[in-house]
Amino acid sequence: MSEVNDLRSALELLKSMPGQLVETDEEVDPAAELAGVYRYVGAGGTVMRPTRVDGPAMLFHNIKGFQNTKVAIGVVGSRKRVAALFHCKSEELGKLLCRCAQQPIDPVVIHGEAPCQEIIHLASEPDFDLHKLIPAPTNTPVDAGPYITLGMCYATHPDTGCSDVTIHRMCIQGKDELSIFLQLGSRHIGAMAERATELGQPLPISVSIGVDPAIEVTSCFEPPTTPLGFNELSIAGALRGKPVELHKCVSIHENCIANAEYVIEGEIQPGVQVVEDQNSHTGYAMPEFPGYNGKASHECWLIKVKAVTHRRHPIMQTCIGPSAEHVSMAGLPTEASILQMVEKALPGKILNVHAHPSGGGKYLAILQCRKTVPTDEGKQRQAALLAFSAFPELKHVILVDEDVDIFDTDDVLWAMNTRFQGDRDIVTIPGVRCHPLDPSSSPEYDPSILSRGISCKTIFDCTVPFSMKEKFKRAEFMEVDPAHWLAEN
Ligand code: MN
Numbered sequence: 001m002s003e004v005n006d007l008r009s010a011l012e013l014l015k016s017m018p019g020q021l022v023e024t025d026e027e028v029d030p031a032a033e034l035a036g037v038y039r040y041v042g043a044g045g046t047v048m049r050p051t052r053v054d055g056p057a058m059l060f061h062n063i064k065g066f067q068n069t070k071v072a073i074g075v076v077g078s079r080k081r082v083a084a085l086f087h088c089k090s091e092e093l094g095k096l097l098c099r100c101a102q103q104p105i106d107p108v109v110i111h112g113e114a115p116c117q118e119i120i121h122l123a124s125e126p127d128f129d130l131h132k133l134i135p136a137p138t139n140t141p142v143d144a145g146p147y148i149t150l151g152m153c154y155a156t157h158p159d160t161g162c163s164d165v166t167i168h169r170m171c172i173q174g175k176d177e178l179s180i181f182l183q184l185g186s187r188h189i190g191a192m193a194e195r196a197t198e199l200g201q202p203l204p205i206s207v208s209i210g211v212d213p214a215i216e217v218t219s220c221f222e223p224p225t226t227p228l229g230f231n232e233l234s235i236a237g238a239l240r241g242k243p244v245e246l247h248k249c250v251s252i253h254e255n256c257i258a259n260a261e262y263v264i265e266g267e268i269q270p271g272v273q274v275v276e277d278q279n280s281h282t283g284y285a286m287p288e289f290p291g292y293n294g295k296a297s298h299e300c301w302l303i304k305v306k307a308v309t310h311r312r313h314p315i316m317q318t319c320i321g322p323s324a325e326h327v328s329m330a331g332l333p334t335e336a337s338i339l340q341m342v343e344k345a346l347p348g349k350i351l352n353v354h355a356h357p358s359g360g361g362k363y364l365a366i367l368q369c370r371k372t373v374p375t376d377e378g379k380q381r382q383a384a385l386l387a388f389s390a391f392p393e394l395k396h397v398i399l400v401d402e403d404v405d406i407f408d409t410d411d412v413l414w415a416m417n418t419r420f421q422g423d424r425d426i427v428t429i430p431g432v433r434c435h436p437l438d439p440s441s442s443p444e445y446d447p448s449i450l451s452r453g454i455s456c457k458t459i460f461d462c463t464v465p466f467s468m469k470e471k472f473k474r475a476e477f478m479e480v481d482p483a484h485w486l487a488e489n
Contacts (some may be wrong), residue, residue, distance in 0.1 A: 004085055004261040006115075007210040007315055009074060013084060016056055020081055020481050022056045030137040030146065031065040033318050034071060036360035042074045044259045044324035045357055046291035053324065053357075055076050066135045070315045076213045077325040079407075082332065085213045091407055094335025094353055097235070098343075101225055101336055105237030107244040114247035114258040116208065117309045123176045130172045132214065133308045134209075134262065135316045143173045143286045144277035144296050150317045151207035151264070152219055152257060152476060154233075157192045157428060158199055162229040162251075163255075165219040167329070168205065169286060169294075170303070170319075171276055178266065179274040179300035180205075180286070183436075187223040191332070193268045193301055202267035204252040205303060210261025210317040219328045220452065222391065225337040251306035261317065262310040263312060268302040274300040275321045287321040288437050289330065294321070324357060331361025334391050338365060341390035343382045349376060354406040361397040362435060365407040369463050381427060384459040393435040398460045403474060416463040427459040443473040 002326040012159040014021040022041065028034045039047055042055025056075035076082050083090040100325040121128055130136075136146035156163045184189035189205070196203035204346050211423035218235040225233055233244045235308040246255035249265045276285050288294035319325040334355040342350040349370055355464040365387055369380040388474045398412060401419070405411040434441060436453035443449050464472040 003223075004144070004441055006211060006212050007012075007072065007075070007261055007317060008010065010085055010213050011059065011072065011315075014075070014081060017081075017084060021059060022062060025061045027062045027064050028060045028071075029381075030071065030135050032141045032143070033319075034073065034137045034140050035058060035139045038073050038320060038323075042077055042324075043320045043322075044115070045327050046319075046322040046360055047291065048291065048322060049408060054080065057081065063135045065460045069135050070313070071137065072210070072315050072317045074317060074323070074325060075317065076216060076328045077319070078114050078325055079328065080163055082213065082328050091352065091362050093332050094274045094339050094355075095162065095331055096239070096337040097336035097390070098125055100218070100235045100238035101221065101340065103238050104234030105241075105243050106231065107233040107237060108247050109255055110245045110247055112260055114389060115311050116247065116256060116258060116263045117250060117311065118252055118262040118312045121308045121309050123306050124486055128308075129175045130178070130264075130305060130308070131175070131356065133170065134264070136172055136246070137318050139286045139320055140293070142280075142282040142293065144280050144282060144284060144286045146175065147171050148207065148264070148285050149286070149319050150216060152210050152211055152215055152260070153189055153205055153207055154254065154256065155192050155205045155224045155268075156202060156254060157229070158196050160229055160247065161235075163231050164192065165215070165227070166231050167216070171285070171300075173274060173279065173302075174283060176305040178264070178303040178305060179276050180268065180303055181276070181297055181300050184299075187228045189489050190230055197270040200270055201212045202269055204249075204251070204254040204267050206249050206256035206342070207264040208257035208260035208265070208460070209263070210315050211259070212236065212240070212244075215257065217329050217332050221333040221337070222393070225333070225340060225390070226394045249307070250309060252323045256309075262308065264303075265307040266305040269302045269304055272302040273298065274302045276300045289322050289358075289362065289446060290324040290437050290439070291322040292437070292439055294437065299416055321349045322360065327355070327357045327361040329361070331355030331357070334365065334394070336366070337390045338387045341386045345386050346383055347377055349379050351402055352406060356409070360397065362391075362393045363399070363438065365391070365394055366398045366412055368402055368404065371401055371463065371466045371469070374466055380463050381459060382459075388429070388432075388457050392433070394457070395434050395438065396458050396460065398432075399463050401463050412462075416460065419464050420460065420462040425461040428456050429458070430456040432457050
């Protein structure tokens with residue numbers, strides 16, 4: 001099996017899988033056109049229909065306005081591809097990441113030459129312009145500007161010296177300026193920027209683009225599984241069985257991912273706020289994972305860029321905000337976080353978890369429960385409460401029995417239709433903070449909702465009561481090997 005350790009080796013692996021990578025030499029405009037194409041080819045997720053679920057990744061070789069530069073999209077846009085890239089069965093991905101989070105391997109800093117620094121552009125050079133250096137696409141015609149959607153932001157806490165990697169949306173605002181959206185009260189780089197501001201200092205930050213998909217997925221772990229100070233690169237290290245290699249940046253005191261395609265080096269400015277759509281005035285940022293256009297923020301932070309480094313003939317990597325790619329990146333760590341929590345509290349009672357694409361990997365989890373003794377009755381609902389604690393942004397939990405395929409939506413809805421009564425099997429927990437991008441969680445939607453981002457967490461218990469299990473046996477078929485009858489095909 002070929003080893004995957006960067007974007008290029010990941011693309012090579014996808015090329016070897018029939019139907020998983022489409023390449024084109026046709027010119028494409030990164031401004032809205034590229035995303036418009038991929039919406040039909042493979043976006044999936046919560047993207048407006050028509051789109052294609054489980055379509056291929058794409059590699060565009062001819063980018064309007066750029067020479068010797070490619071753009072990749074959809075690399076982790078299906079569970080099947082992530083499974084291949086992680087050498088794992090698709091339904092075991094959550095369990096794999098759960099094990100990796102428990103056996104982290106810290107990154108190392110390497111010396112000598114780094115692939116990501118083959119070409120160096122310093123912001124002090126007169127012709128330095130992010131617009132010309134980075135083929136950052138827009139998702140839609142009303143986006144605030146060109147976005148870096150898959151930038152691995154890496155920074156270090158001014159007090160503790162602990163580093164963190166997290167993905168944030170970043171918009172090119174000027175020749176050497178990026179806006180970065182950091183949610184208030186975040187436990188990652190936002191907390192570091194807030195502390196640096198208290199100290200009156202800029203926060204050095206590197207943004208590595210086009211890396212090993214193991215880093216892209218594991219960087220999306222959230223507290224409490226990865227509290228402030230837990231460097232998620234160590235989970236990627238565990239996944240690959242060897243440390244992620246970092247390299248010293250050329251213009252700031254921070255490290256970057258040594259084999260990235262591009263690295264943007266800069267400093268988050270203390271106390272400076274940017275209006276995200278200051279150039280476009282559209283009111284929108286870009287489409288977010290719930291499937292709606294994100295509002296332009298008036299409270300973005302400003303990154304003053306010091307340098308851009310890249311490989312020769314670099315490959316820009318991007319994703320569509322609401323696509324299946326987001327589901328992989330957000331959902332697989334969600335599955336791992338829930339599994340870790342329920343396995344500690346209720347060992348053996350939850351067989352598996354699926355962070356369903358319809359919730360962008362964050363809002364809906366389906367738990368496969370096993371009741372073996374009468375006292376297991378009710379533990380499934382205990383597991384749902386644990387899931388809400390393991391992943392605070394979770395809104396809905398569907399509980400099903402072990403004979404239901406949690407990765408098959410038809411089967412899950414079958415359980416809801418035959419093992420569920422709305423008046424007794426719905427448990428609601430109103431007034432809990434979930435996620436601000438759910439448009440129904442707002443005071444306008446209902447006055448009982450005190451502020452944006454507060455939701456009613458809901459459990460849909462579609463499991464059979466333990467005492468009635470015998471009455472809910474599915475019709476069984478004769479066991480045969482169908483290959484005999486299919487041989488002619
Ligand atoms: Mn992080």
